[in-house]
Amino acid sequence: MTTTHDDAGLIQLEDVEKVFEVRRRGKSRWKREKRQVRAVDGITFSVARGEVVGYIGPNGAGKSTTIKMLTGILTPSGGRLRVAGIDPARERTRLARRIGVVFGQRTTLWWDLPLIDSYRLVHRMYRIPDARYRENLERCVDLLELGALLDVPVRQLSLGQRMRGDIAAALLHDPEVLYLDEPTIGLDVVSKTRVRAFLRELNAERGTTVLLTTHDLTDIEQLCGRVMVIDHGRLVYDGGLAGLHEAGGSERQLVVDLERELPPIEVPGARFVRAEGPRQWLAFPASASAAPVVAAVAERYPLLDLSVREPDIETVIAKMYGSSPGVGGPGTREAGEKSLR
Numbered sequence: 001m002t003t004t005h006d007d008a009g010l011i012q013l014e015d016v017e018k019v020f021e022v023r024r025r026g027k028s029r030w031k032r033e034k035r036q037v038r039a040v041d042g043i044t045f046s047v048a049r050g051e052v053v054g055y056i057g058p059n060g061a062g063k064s065t066t067i068k069m070l071t072g073i074l075t076p077s078g079g080r081l082r083v084a085g086i087d088p089a090r091e092r093t094r095l096a097r098r099i100g101v102v103f104g105q106r107t108t109l110w111w112d113l114p115l116i117d118s119y120r121l122v123h124r125m126y127r128i129p130d131a132r133y134r135e136n137l138e139r140c141v142d143l144l145e146l147g148a149l150l151d152v153p154v155r156q157l158s159l160g161q162r163m164r165g166d167i168a169a170a171l172l173h174d175p176e177v178l179y180l181d182e183p184t185i186g187l188d189v190v191s192k193t194r195v196r197a198f199l200r201e202l203n204a205e206r207g208t209t210v211l212l213t214t215h216d217l218t219d220i221e222q223l224c225g226r227v228m229v230i231d232h233g234r235l236v237y238d239g240g241l242a243g244l245h246e247a248g249g250s251e252r253q254l255v256v257d258l259e260r261e262l263p264p265i266e267v268p269g270a271r272f273v274r275a276e277g278p279r280q281w282l283a284f285p286a287s288a289s290a291a292p293v294v295a296a297v298a299e300r301y302p303l304l305d306l307s308v309r310e311p312d313i314e315t316v317i318a319k320m321y322g323s324s325p326g327v328g329g330p331g332t333r334e335a336g337e338k339s340l341r
């Protein structure tokens with residue numbers, strides 16, 4: 001059966017707004033002033049079936065509010081929103097069968113019960129056919145390595161184990177769309193790797209559409225073919241990772257270890273960034289080849305070592321937010337995991 005929403009996008013937002021009215025204490029002790037917060041300020045996008053999209057932005061940008069509208073928890077103040085052809089706020093229960101939701105900072109599992117009991121309850125609540133439930137459970141237990149944890153009460157699980165438990169619970173009813181709000185927050189590197197591998201496989205095998213908010217840019221780099229950047233409730237970028245680099249004018253860096261301390265290196269196609277003793281950092285456009293810069297440096301200077309550092313999307317995004325990048329030299333990654341916090 002062909003459905004029209006599939007042609008237009010499984011998730012569709014047109015000029016969606018969410019305005020919160022907040023009351024706070026005014027100048028007089030007894031009066032409370034009303035103030036409006038535009039958490040989402042006219043957002044339009046569409047996500048096709050099978051896409052894995054990163055939805056990122058600084059704290060308070062409007063990411064969680066968007067996800068809550070997409071699940072029907074919050075009603076938009078304006079605009080039009082459809083998920084699998086359903087208006088989430090109007091038909092929240094019907095939509096619940098089509099979507100899975102994982103909020104990294106909260107659990108949907110029953111705290112005092114063994115993990116498997118939460119799954120049994122989900123089985124009943126969603127009226128999942130027995131064979132399908134067993135098949136999905138087996139698959140999740142296998143891929144998320146939950147076997148040894150099924151009889152453990154949820155409160156005794158580590159954060160990483162609980163997160164894997166939550167992801168499984170969100171997938172037992174075969175949702176077409178999975179919303180993940182900070183799925184790797186607080187997890188150690190091993191757990192993060194496991195969760196990312198699982199999501200990649202889920203998308204490749206089942207074609208599950210994933211919308212993911214995260215502060216961890218490694219999630220984006222490893223999972224998402226598309227990134228949407230939101231700031232102050234507005235979409236400021238929607239496209240591929242490469243385009244994000246272009247939009248931010250990102251640069252790669254050449255780290256040069258000289259035999260001794262020397263004045264700033266001067267070679268065509270690169271600019272001097274900084275020096276620390278005999279080590280110097282040069283920057284060149286991410287779109288350019290490193291070869292001519294490397295050759296020019298090697299020809300003119302006494303070298304011990306050279307390395308190229310890839311541009312870091314954290315810096316590119318920080319530029320978009322109008323804030324400054326963190327430590328580690330402008331525009332490149334020092335090592336390992338990164339975050340926008």
Ligand SMILES: Nc1ncnc2c1ncn2[C@@H]1O[C@H](COP(=O)(O)OP(=O)(O)OP(=O)(O)O)[C@@H](O)[C@H]1O
Pocket residue numbers: 020021022037038039057058059060061062063064065066
């Ligand atoms: N229930 C609410 N009542 C009033 N204001 C709210 C409410 N929920 C969110 N806001 C405000 O809306 C804005 C967007 O919040 P939201 O939680 O969507 O941001 P976020 O991008 O998810 O941030 P974070 O990365 O910190 O989770 C913020 O200014 C927040 O204070």
